[in-house]
Amino acid sequence: MKPYNILIVEDHPFQHMYLQHLFSELGDFHFEAAQDGKEALEHLQRRDFDLVLTDLLMPGMDGVQFIQGLARLRSKPDLAIMSAASKRMLMAASLVAKNLGVEVIGLISKPVKPAALRNLTEQLGGKNRSAPQVPPAVAQFDYQALIHGLSNGQFQAWFQPKKSLSNGRIVAAEALVRWMHPEQGVLLPGSFLPAFKTFELEERLLWLMLKQAIHAQARWRQQGYDIPVSINLPTHLLNSHDLADRLLEFVLHHQGIPGKICFELMECSVPQDISNFYAGACRLRIKGFGLSQDDFGKGYSSYMNLVSTPFTELKIDRALVQGCHENEGMTSALTSIVALGRKLGLTVVAEGVETPQELALLRKIDCTQAQGFLISHAVSSEQFQQLLNHDGPATFY
Numbered sequence: 001m002k003p004y005n006i007l008i009v010e011d012h013p014f015q016h017m018y019l020q021h022l023f024s025e026l027g028d029f030h031f032e033a034a035q036d037g038k039e040a041l042e043h044l045q046r047r048d049f050d051l052v053l054t055d056l057l058m059p060g061m062d063g064v065q066f067i068q069g070l071a072r073l074r075s076k077p078d079l080a081i082m083s084a085a086s087k088r089m090l091m092a093a094s095l096v097a098k099n100l101g102v103e104v105i106g107l108i109s110k111p112v113k114p115a116a117l118r119n120l121t122e123q124l125g126g127k128n129r130s131a132p133q134v135p136p137a138v139a140q141f142d143y144q145a146l147i148h149g150l151s152n153g154q155f156q157a158w159f160q161p162k163k164s165l166s167n168g169r170i171v172a173a174e175a176l177v178r179w180m181h182p183e184q185g186v187l188l189p190g191s192f193l194p195a196f197k198t199f200e201l202e203e204r205l206l207w208l209m210l211k212q213a214i215h216a217q218a219r220w221r222q223q224g225y226d227i228p229v230s231i232n233l234p235t236h237l238l239n240s241h242d243l244a245d246r247l248l249e250f251v252l253h254h255q256g257i258p259g260k261i262c263f264e265l266m267e268c269s270v271p272q273d274i275s276n277f278y279a280g281a282c283r284l285r286i287k288g289f290g291l292s293q294d295d296f297g298k299g300y301s302s303y304m305n306l307v308s309t310p311f312t313e314l315k316i317d318r319a320l321v322q323g324c325h326e327n328e329g330m331t332s333a334l335t336s337i338v339a340l341g342r343k344l345g346l347t348v349v350a351e352g353v354e355t356p357q358e359l360a361l362l363r364k365i366d367c368t369q370a371q372g373f374l375i376s377h378a379v380s381s382e383q384f385q386q387l388l389n390h391d392g393p394a395t396f397y
Contacts, residue, residue, distance in 0.1 A: 003028040004124055005047070007077070009040040009054035009066060019053065022114050026121045037066025044070065049077040050124055051105075056083040056093055064093055071100035080106035080120050087327050095319065107323065141195040150204060154180050157212035158378040159229070161387055162349055162369045165362060170391045171369060174230045174264070175213045176378040177205065202234050207250065214256035216381040223385065224394025226260070230292060230313070233263040238271050238280030248287040262290030262313055278309065285310040292349075296337065307344065314341040318352020318372070325357040335365045342366065 006029050008019050016033045023029050032049075034040035038061045040054065052070065056063035063081065070076060079102050081093050090107040097104050105123045108116045149155055155177055162172040179187040196202050213229045220227050237243055251258055263284055271277045285291055292313035293306055306314065316337055324330045334350075341348035350362050353372030362370055376387060388394070 003030045004050040004121075005030045005032075007032050007034060007040060007043055007049045007052045009034045009037065009052060009058070009063070011035050011055065011058045015055075019112060019117070022112065022117050023121070025114070026118055029121075037061030037063065037069060040066055041069050041073075044073055044077075048075050051078050051080060051120065053080045053082060053106075053108075053120070056081060056085055056089060064096055067093065067097045067102065068100065071097070071102050076102050078103050078105045078124065080104070080108060082108040082110055082112055084110040088329050091323075091327060091330070098319075107326075141192055143199045143201075146192070146195060146199060146201055149179060149181070150201070150208060154182070155205065155208055156180055156380065157209050157216065158380055159213075159216065159384040160371055160378040161376050161384065162230075162371045163375050164369055165359075165367055170227070170388055172228045172230065172262075173384065174371065174378075175209050175232075177209055178378070197234075203237055203240075206231070206233065206237070210247070210250060210256075210261070211254055212381075213261070214251065214254045216384070217257075217260060218255065219381065220385060220388060223388070225385075225388045227388070228260045228262060228290065230262040230264050230290070232266050232294070235265050235277060236271055238276045239273075241276075241279070243280060244283035244287050244289075247284070247289070258288035259290070262292050264292040264294040264313075264315065266294055281309045281311075285312075303340075306340075311344075311346055313347045313349060314344075315349045315351055316367075321350045321352045321358055321362070321372075322354060323358075325355075325361045331361065331365075334361070334367075338362075338365050338367045342368070 004027075006023065008016055008031060010016055010019070010033070020031050023031070032043055034043055036058050037054075040052070043049075044052070054063050054066055058066075061069070063083070067079070070079065079097055081090055081097070081104065083090055083093075087107070087109065090109070094104045094107055106116065106120045157175040158178045159173040159175055161170040162174065163169065164171045177189055177193075179192055181187050196205055209231055213231055217227060217229060240246075248258060251261060265281070271280070281291055290312040291310060292315055293309070293311045294315050295317040296306070296314055314337070316334065320330060320334055320337070324334050338348050347368045349369040349371060350367050351371050353359055353362065353370045353374050355374060359370060359374060379387065
């Protein structure tokens with residue numbers, strides 16, 4: 001296998017030598033060095049790299065400006081950010097990168113320690129290098145392709161488990177849509193949901209997901225597992241004043257249980273009038289459905305919405321969870337959010353949990369539930385049943 005190509009962006013020659021020495025002790029790597037962001041972008045235009053390790057505090061083009069330039073490249077390498085600045089500064093820079101579509105695999109405080117670079121090389125080693133690491137373009141699908149897929153069972157509800165942090169059991173699930181495309185294989189929502197929004201087909205997808213979730217719950221219930229399911233609800237659909245009535249009628253028609261269905265209000269859209277948000281949320285709760293504030297800590301979610309809307313669940317965004325055990329500021333924020341949610345009587349769910357250290361911290365601060373790749377990816381209804389069986393014997397109700 002060819003050695004990994006690493007670009008080090010650092011304005012101090014001694015740091016270049018030190019970093020190359022540390023990397024050389026960990027494996028076979030090809031290095032190039034740049035003294036500032038401008039020079040680094042010139043290197044990136046000439047050849048592809050597997051990893052860029054950049055400082056933040058540099059003369060001329062600083063690290064943040066470099067990240068913005070890096071994001072405009074067609075082929076984007078993985079990124080690690082290092083700095084003697086505060087961890088908050090590192091986090092802020094990583095959010096710049098992530099929101100521009102650049103994958104950040106490391107935040108490193110100076111002085112750089114060998115263990116930090118070992119973690120980077122392990123992550124590089126775990127990646128598939130058979131194809132260029134180029135983010136897939138958002139697929140463009142026309143109206144007929146979506147209608148055909150909806151009518152022919154190509155769109156399926158897969159389920160990601162939520163585990164209780166008190167007893168470690170699977171206690172709930174989130175339904176996530178997958179497109180079993182006949183030519184392109186399994187497609188994730190990011191590639192086709194924009195088309196659903198463009199052609200105003202989101203409500204039709206909602207009914208399909210709801211129906212499949214109810215049927216999955218019925219199958220699990222036959223095996224003794226009573227599993228509540230959360231379903232994403234684009235918030236702008238609350239512009240329809242009778243949505244709550246139609247949802248209740250649909251659920252009852254398919255022998256579902258409203259109290260076992262929780263709607264996660266998504267922040268990808270907002271109602272035409274904020275009164276529609278509050279009215280829709282109230283009416284969903286009146287009908288007996290659970291209601292979740294999704295992605296708390298991101299975008300437009302606010303404390304005012306949290307305390308003034310009849311939510312039953314609070315979902316903490318993955319951006320506040322990932323790396324929380326390494327950042328005192330994030331730990332404090334998480335602790336406060338969890339405490340507030342518990343005082344409001346909400347089930348507090350942390351999403352995006354990927355490491356045992358994150359899970360241990362969430363358990364320590366009394367978070368209620370966790371979901372993420374550490375526990376399981378989203379899986380089919382049948383595979384979810386296998387997870388339940390592996391989790392432990394059912395307690396029949």
